[in-house]
Amino acid sequence: MAGGWITTKLNYVIGWGRKFSLFHYPFITACCGMEYMSGACAHWDFDRFGCGLTTFSPRQADLIMVVGTISQKEAPVLKTIYDQMCEPKWVLAVGACTLSGGIYDNYAVVQGIDNIIPVDVYIPGCPPRPETFLDGIVRLQQKIQSQDQEWRLKRRK
Amino acid sequence: MAIEKKKVTEALKEKFPEKVKEVSFPLGDETIVIEADALLDVCRFAMNDPFALTMLLDLTCVDFMGEEMRFEMVYHLFSITNNSRLRIKLRLPEKDPTVDSLTSLWKNANWLEREVYDMFGIHFTGHPYLKRLFMYDGFEGHPLRKDYPLRKRQPIIPMRRKE
Numbered sequence: 001m002a003g004g005w006i007t008t009k010l011n012y013v014i015g016w017g018r019k020f021s022l023f024h025y026p027f028i029t030a031c032c033g034m035e036y037m038s039g040a041c042a043h044w045d046f047d048r049f050g051c052g053l054t055t056f057s058p059r060q061a062d063l064i065m066v067v068g069t070i071s072q073k074e075a076p077v078l079k080t081i082y083d084q085m086c087e088p089k090w091v092l093a094v095g096a097c098t099l100s101g102g103i104y105d106n107y108a109v110v111q112g113i114d115n116i117i118p119v120d121v122y123i124p125g126c127p128p129r130p131e132t133f134l135d136g137i138v139r140l141q142q143k144i145q146s147q148d149q150e151w152r153l154k155r156r157k
Numbered sequence: 158m159a160i161e162k163k164k165v166t167e168a169l170k171e172k173f174p175e176k177v178k179e180v181s182f183p184l185g186d187e188t189i190v191i192e193a194d195a196l197l198d199v200c201r202f203a204m205n206d207p208f209a210l211t212m213l214l215d216l217t218c219v220d221f222m223g224e225e226m227r228f229e230m231v232y233h234l235f236s237i238t239n240n241s242r243l244r245i246k247l248r249l250p251e252k253d254p255t256v257d258s259l260t261s262l263w264k265n266a267n268w269l270e271r272e273v274y275d276m277f278g279i280h281f282t283g284h285p286y287l288k289r290l291f292m293y294d295g296f297e298g299h300p301l302r303k304d305y306p307l308r309k310r311q312p313i314i315p316m317r318r319k320e
Contacts, residue, residue: 073292076313105307106307116314118317
């Protein structure tokens with residue numbers, strides 16, 4: 001019983017630490033990037049939620065924000081960048097084009113990036129308001145807090 | 158100015174009486190329909206003095222599926238000195254749509270023609286590097302043709318779930 005209690009508490013503490021220190025990598029390809037910018041800057045400022053440090057290398061990032069239309073030509077790039085990120089990693093998909101292809105139901109656009117990489121939180125909108133953006137980040141934090149933290153040695157073979 | 162504008166098409170009609178099929182002025186824009194094999198001569202004539210249509214603004218294609226002369230090439234020329242424009246149209250058959258390349262006259266025709274080749278499959282004779290511009294290697298078909306399936310996807314990497 002005591003071991004289980006310790007594991008649960010440790011899980012909670014690690015989750016608490018991780019959810020307030022999200023280093024994010026912005027993968028911005030289209031107009032939703034404007035909403036990302038206003039969300040990241042002083043007006044809405046998602047640094048308040050511990051998501052402030054923008055890394056411009058996927059190798060140092062915990063969170064990739066995929067913001068904008070992903071074309072078929074760009075899909076291998078996104079996949080490579082996702083593979084370069086270290087565990088644990090999360091994916092935030094922002095905007096209608098990223099979620100489902102949006103209005104671009106055609107030959108050139110990937111119909112939702114969950115065709116390429118797994119997605120944790122979907123933020124809908126065309127483009128989403130910065131408030132929606134913040135809401136998505138808070139929901140991601142709730143998810144990180146409640147999930148099973150991958151910290152055990154046996155998982156790192 | 159309006160009198161001068163009419164002169165381009167009239168001069169072209171006088172110069173190439175067999176090749177010019179139709180002349181019109183929709184909303185004041187000079188438009189000329191010519192035979193496909195006269196394109197280079199017409200352009201060379203138009204770009205020299207006195208008309209000086211020295212700038213190739215755009216070059217594109219229209220697909221009239223079901224007609225024998227299926228593809229219509231549209232060229233937009235502009236004169237910086239005269240502030241006048243000319244639109245040249247010509248029709249190409251469905252089988253073997255081939256037209257002369259304008260890269261010998263305008264450098265920017267290179268990428269414009271590559272785009273039209275990519276999207277419509279028109280072949281340009283004399284083009285130095287006729288390869289796809291927008292779509293990737295291995296893409297099959299020409300997506301802006303009317304008979305390209307609307308929801309046909311050609312992903313480069315395998316998709317995680319079926320679309």
